[in-house]
Amino acid sequence: MRVSVSGVFFFLVLFLVSYNGTLLFVTPLLLLLPVSLSVYRRWVDYILALWYHLGPALLELLYGVRVRVCGDLQQIQGPCLIILNHRTRFDWLFFWSYIIRMGTPPKHKIVLKDALKKIPGIGWGMQACLFIFISRNWSRDKKTLSDNLAYYSSRGYPLQLLFFPEGTNLSKHTQLKSHKFAAENGLQKYDFVLHPRTMGFVHCLREFRKGVTPPNIVNVTVGYVGSIPENESDIVAGRWPREIHFCADTVPHSQIPSGEEELADWLNQCWQNKEEALKQFYREKRFQRPYLDETGSTRIKLALISVLVFWAIFLVLSLYVIASYPWMMLGLSVFYFTVAVLGPGLDWVILQLHQMTYQAKLFSKT
Numbered sequence: 001m002r003v004s005v006s007g008v009f010f011f012l013v014l015f016l017v018s019y020n021g022t023l024l025f026v027t028p029l030l031l032l033l034p035v036s037l038s039v040y041r042r043w044v045d046y047i048l049a050l051w052y053h054l055g056p057a058l059l060e061l062l063y064g065v066r067v068r069v070c071g072d073l074q075q076i077q078g079p080c081l082i083i084l085n086h087r088t089r090f091d092w093l094f095f096w097s098y099i100i101r102m103g104t105p106p107k108h109k110i111v112l113k114d115a116l117k118k119i120p121g122i123g124w125g126m127q128a129c130l131f132i133f134i135s136r137n138w139s140r141d142k143k144t145l146s147d148n149l150a151y152y153s154s155r156g157y158p159l160q161l162l163f164f165p166e167g168t169n170l171s172k173h174t175q176l177k178s179h180k181f182a183a184e185n186g187l188q189k190y191d192f193v194l195h196p197r198t199m200g201f202v203h204c205l206r207e208f209r210k211g212v213t214p215p216n217i218v219n220v221t222v223g224y225v226g227s228i229p230e231n232e233s234d235i236v237a238g239r240w241p242r243e244i245h246f247c248a249d250t251v252p253h254s255q256i257p258s259g260e261e262e263l264a265d266w267l268n269q270c271w272q273n274k275e276e277a278l279k280q281f282y283r284e285k286r287f288q289r290p291y292l293d294e295t296g297s298t299r300i301k302l303a304l305i306s307v308l309v310f311w312a313i314f315l316v317l318s319l320y321v322i323a324s325y326p327w328m329m330l331g332l333s334v335f336y337f338t339v340a341v342l343g344p345g346l347d348w349v350i351l352q353l354h355q356m357t358y359q360a361k362l363f364s365k366t
Contacts, residue, residue: 019121
């Protein structure tokens with residue numbers, strides 16, 4: 001396997017920041033959980049916003065990856081369900097470049113595979129931030145989606161949730177399975193997307209709609225120019241896209257179908273449109289939509305530089321703390337491994353505390 005300095009450095013920085021950041025930033029905040037979930041959520045979201053800027057800072061400043069946004073150029077406002085085609089395992093990471101331009105980073109969460117929650121550092125941090133982890137067991141995932149969305153809805157949280165309706169990323173193996181599904185059901189075979197799984201999408205939106213403010217849908221299509229890193233070995237080898245293009249459309253909740261069958265048909269039509277848009281994109285290396293004026297890129301660049309400096313200083317200080325207090329850091333690592341890997345997870349603990357306090361409030365009102 002080819003190894004590049006840039007690829008190893010990228011993974012190493014992300015790992016050290018997420019690992020040390022979880023131990024040194026998140027741990028003190030866990031003490032707030034029995035006192036105030038709202039205060040805990042506010043401070044964890046602030047740390048999350050800083051973390052969201054790290055990946056784009058490395059990609060755009062150090063590796064020269066250009067990010068372009070087109071389509072509906074209004075910034076994301078209020079609760080929304082963001083649907084994105086899943087071209088590579090790292091779409092969710094690359095998507096941070098979009099969300100820091102067009103969304104509200106602290107309110108952005110992701111639906112991810114359950115295995116990712118156990119990755120030291122980054123997985124533990126995502127548990128603390130209450131990302132939603134699914135296992136591809138529908139009876140279990142249905143409850144997971146319901147419990148997490150009930151948490152956000154009951155707290156009036158303007159959640160911006162990234163959801164991959166395809167369920168997995170595009171690869172030769174998954175494309176063959178998608179083609180087989182299309183042949184069995186008399187559907188069009190896709191080359192640039194997979195056929196979406198409508199059941200999870202319909203359930204997620206139905207639960208999301210139980211909140212005070214119905215969510216809009218932000219329909220985003222991502223395309224890559226240059227190399228497309230499909231797995232970890234590509235990143236280690238330093239295979240980066242030269243450009244990442246995001247094309248978005250915001251669909252107001254009033255224009256989204258309400259019936260389950262109508263929703264499934266609507267999603268399938270979205271993916272058929274994505275297939276056509278991506279066919280054109282990979283031919284012409286751009287979407288045929290108005291692009292965001294890049295005169296504002298200076299502001300983004302300054303923000304990314306500031307965050308890069310912040311995390312660089314943090315890394316130096318955190319390594320000093322590790323060298324000075326190795327037993328403390330080892331003890332914290334054992335704690336997180338016990339709770340987040342061997343145990344039910346920090347996300348489960350947070351949801352249980354929420355349900356206890358929420359039911360206590362309901363009981364006090366009766």
